[in-house]
Amino acid sequence: xxxAPDTSQTRVILDDRFVRELPEMAVRWQAEPAPAPQLLVxxxxxAEELGLDSAWLRSADGLGLLVGxxxxxxxxxxxxxxxxxxxxxxxxxxxxxxxxLLGELHDRDGNERDLHLKGSGRTPFARGGDGLAAVxxxxxxxxxxxxxxxxxxxxxxxLAVVATGRPVQRETxxxxxxxxxVASSHLRVGSFQYAALTGDLDLVRRLADHAIARHHPxxxxxxxxxxxxxxxxxxxxxxxxxxxxxxxxxxxxxxxxNTTISGETIDYGxxxxxxxxxxxxxxxxxxxxGRYAYGNQPAIIGxxxxxxxxxxxxxxxxxxxxxxxxxxxSLSGFRDRYESAWSTxxxxxxxxxxxxxxxxxxxxxxxxxxxxxxxxxxxxxxFRQLARAARGDTEPARGLFVDLAGFDDWLGRWLELGPDAxxxxxxxxxxxxxxxxxxxxxxxxxxxxxxxxEQLLAAISAPYVERPGLQRYAEPAPDDFVNYRTFxxx
Ligand code: AMP
Ligand code: MG
Numbered sequence: 111x112x113x114a115p116d117t118s119q120t121r122v123i124l125d126d127r128f129v130r131e132l133p134e135m136a137v138r139w140q141a142e143p144a145p146a147p148q149l150l151v152x153x154x155x156x157a158e159e160l161g162l163d164s165a166w167l168r169s170a171d172g173l174g175l176l177v178g179x180x181x182x183x184x185x186x187x188x189x190x191x192x193x194x195x196x197x198x199x200x201x202x203x204x205x206x207x208x209x210x211l212l213g214e215l216h217d218r219d220g221n222e223r224d225l226h227l228k229g230s231g232r233t234p235f236a237r238g239g240d241g242l243a244a245v246x247x248x249x250x251x252x253x254x255x256x257x258x259x260x261x262x263x264x265x266x267x268x269l270a271v272v273a274t275g276r277p278v279q280r281e282t283x284x285x286x287x288x289x290x291x292v293a294s295s296h297l298r299v300g301s302f303q304y305a306a307l308t309g310d311l312d313l314v315r316r317l318a319d320h321a322i323a324r325h326h327p328x329x330x331x332x333x334x335x336x337x338x339x340x341x342x343x344x345x346x347x348x349x350x351x352x353x354x355x356x357x358x359x360x361x362x363x364x365x366x367x368n369t370t371i372s373g374e375t376i377d378y379g380x381x382x383x384x385x386x387x388x389x390x391x392x393x394x395x396x397x398x399x400g401r402y403a404y405g406n407q408p409a410i411i412g413x414x415x416x417x418x419x420x421x422x423x424x425x426x427x428x429x430x431x432x433x434x435x436x437x438x439x440s441l442s443g444f445r446d447r448y449e450s451a452w453s454t455x456x457x458x459x460x461x462x463x464x465x466x467x468x469x470x471x472x473x474x475x476x477x478x479x480x481x482x483x484x485x486x487x488x489x490x491x492x493f494r495q496l497a498r499a500a501r502g503d504t505e506p507a508r509g510l511f512v513d514l515a516g517f518d519d520w521l522g523r524w525l526e527l528g529p530d531a532x533x534x535x536x537x538x539x540x541x542x543x544x545x546x547x548x549x550x551x552x553x554x555x556x557x558x559x560x561x562x563x564e565q566l567l568a569a570i571s572a573p574y575v576e577r578p579g580l581q582r583y584a585e586p587a588p589d590d591f592v593n594y595r596t597f598x599x600x
Contacts, residue, residue: 122162122175124185124213124225128295131320134313135304136188141178141210142231142241144288146275149173150245150560151252151567153269156292160217160269167270176270177288178210178230185213189233193307194300194367195417197401202307204300204367205235208242211296222324224296225269229288244284245273246552247597249563251289251378253551257543257570258375263353264346265375266293285556293374295324299418300367306421315425325372336425337436344415344444346373351411352451356459357539358384358489360404362394363598369414380596383542385586386486387479393545393596408448415444458537459493461500461529470527477520485512488586493538500531539573541580545594546587 129136149168157164166172174180181187189206196204210233212225228251229243252268259265269290276286297320305314322329322339332338350373354361361368362380370376380394389405397403402410419437426433453468456475482492487510495507499521511517543566551563569583576584587594 122182122215124182124215125222126184126186126188127214127222128190128211128224128320129186129188132313132317134308134310135191135301135317136211137191137205137234138186139189139210139233140187141227141288142276143179144177144272144274144276146273147173147177147179148273148275149176150249150271150273150287150555151563153252153256153267156267156269158218160215160223160292173272175212176227176272176290177274178212178227181212187212189235190296190301191235191304192298192300192367193303194298194365195303195414196365196367197397200303201367202304203235205304206233207236207239208232221294224293226291226293226296227288228291229274229286240278242276242278242286243289244278244280244556245271245287246284246556247379248287248289249552249555250548251291253543253548253563253567253570254378254381255291255375256567257573258359260571260573261353261357261539261542263357263359263375264350264373266291268292293370293376294372295321295370296376297321297324297371298367298376299369299371299414299421300365301371302418302421303366311424314421318422318425321371334426334436336422337440340415340419340422340426340437341440341443343371343373343418344440345447347411347415348408348444348447349373349451350375351407352448352455354407355404355452356455357542358387358404360384360391360393360402361407362392362397362402362596364402364407364410364414366414366417369411369418379598382545382548382594382596383490385488385490385544387482387489387492388486389483393594395595395597408445408452412441412444412448416441455537458533460524461497461531461534462524462527463530466527474520474524474527478524481511481513481517481520485510485517487511490539490542491584491586493534494540494584496529497531497534497538500525500529500534535576536574540576541569541573541583543570544583544585544587546591547583 154164187210190211191205193202194204209228210230214222217223232241248271252271255265255268269292272288274286277283278286305317318336326339326342329335329338329342368377382393384391384404391404392400423433426436457471462471499507547566551566554562569580
């Protein structure tokens with residue numbers, strides 16, 4: 111008996127909600143042609159979640175969607191407008207210079223998700239840029255965003271990277287690519303700054319209503335919905351940045367245009383994972399003052415939330431003094447929210463049970479961080495070694511410290527509290543996208559060999575589960591891999 115092929119999955123339905131509700135903030139645009147599209151990586155699990163047929167996405171029509179050259183009837187791709195504070199300075203007009211929002215789709219669970227392209231050609235927001243992206247940086251975003259997702263950290267997702275066949279001029283000529291990215295939305299603090307700068311309060315209100323409907327629907331029921339929106343964004347961002355810090359992630363370019371309203375991590379440019387513990391860790395080649403250093407991230411997100419508050423003030427209260435007082439009261443709660451999320455996460459990382467008082471845990475955790483910094487211990491592998499110590503095998507952890515007597519003293523006090531090693535292993539990753547492994551995988555992929563990237567993806571897609579044969583993915587970079595630098599907008 112033959113069964114008719116099910117073509118229903120291949121019909122991609124894209125809404126144009128953003129441009130319908132906020133036409134002032136979008137320019138209808140289309141992708142540049144891709145001379146020779148070639149699929150480099152496709153996220154089958156994500157395609158399935160989105161209700162898209164992987165086999166169809168691999169077809170010529172599917173690739174057309176993934177590079178934006180053939181979009182379904184009814185779709186209206188747009189470049190989104192936004193502003194942003196970049197390294198503290200306001201740029202009133204940024205926007206999608208090399209990206210397009212193809213539209214919104216509903217996933218298998220009914221959630222609305224943006225389908226968005228990066229590297230699809232110049233738009234009216236391109237300024238001096240060429241609108242393009244190279245294979246290496248797009249695969250880098252794919253790898254790191256998928257690692258973040260597997261670590262349980264809210265993030266935009268990567269659906270596919272397609273090489274376009276178009277060369278891209280950087281320091282050398284590189285192969286070009288388009289990344290197809292999925293997000294619960296692309297609303298940023300910078301989107302609110304753009305709306306506020308137009309001086310059109312009705313636009314700010316519609317943007318806020320759109321954000322409430324898409325991300326923080328409970329705020330609509332609150333006495334002051336816009337204050338509730340602000341509190342909700344503070345809450346999701348405090349939780350997000352605590353998660354970054356707990357896994358040693360350095361975002362690297364926390365400009366307000368790279369800070370989402372949804373609480374998802376966005377914009378994987380110069381980001382990287384810290385190895386040796388040092389709060390001053392910076393990877394970005396342009397972050398000379400360490401504004402976005404590992405240890406500054408909580409303060410910076412607080413600063414970004416203050417910029418967000420400024421855009422909402424006229425909606426918070428008619429009287430401007432009252433509006434400022436309301437915003438300040440909310441902002442003052444940010445620090446506590448962050449500290450509480452981080453402390454809860456740290457208690458889990460060191461495996462201490464709930465009944466141990468907060469002050470005791472905080473004291474131990476503080477002393478541990480001093481020792482990690484003093485001995486420049488690899489932040490990720492340390493916590494797995496510490497779990498081994500909880501199981502009685504203390505030598506691997508002890509071997510990491512210069513001040514052995516100091517660590518032994520700490521270890522003794524910690525062991526007396528009865529840490530739970532299994533619970534530690536559930537929250538402390540073994541496999542993260544370490545910088546030397548990422549570079550190795552991207553260099554191979556740019557030269558045409560995607561096998562190392564696929565192996566790395568396989569390791570980081572189950573970061574907490576130890577598996578045979580993956581030891582090199584759990585180890586710090588070799589000693590000759592020093593002064594690692596990353597780049598923005600590549
Ligand atoms: P990013 O550093 O990726 O957050 O980008 C900051 C701004 O620069 C955004 O408005 C981007 O759209 C724009 N941009 C980055 N690279 C390019 C490029 N190659 N062509 C056009 N615009 C770009
Ligand atoms: Mg950006």
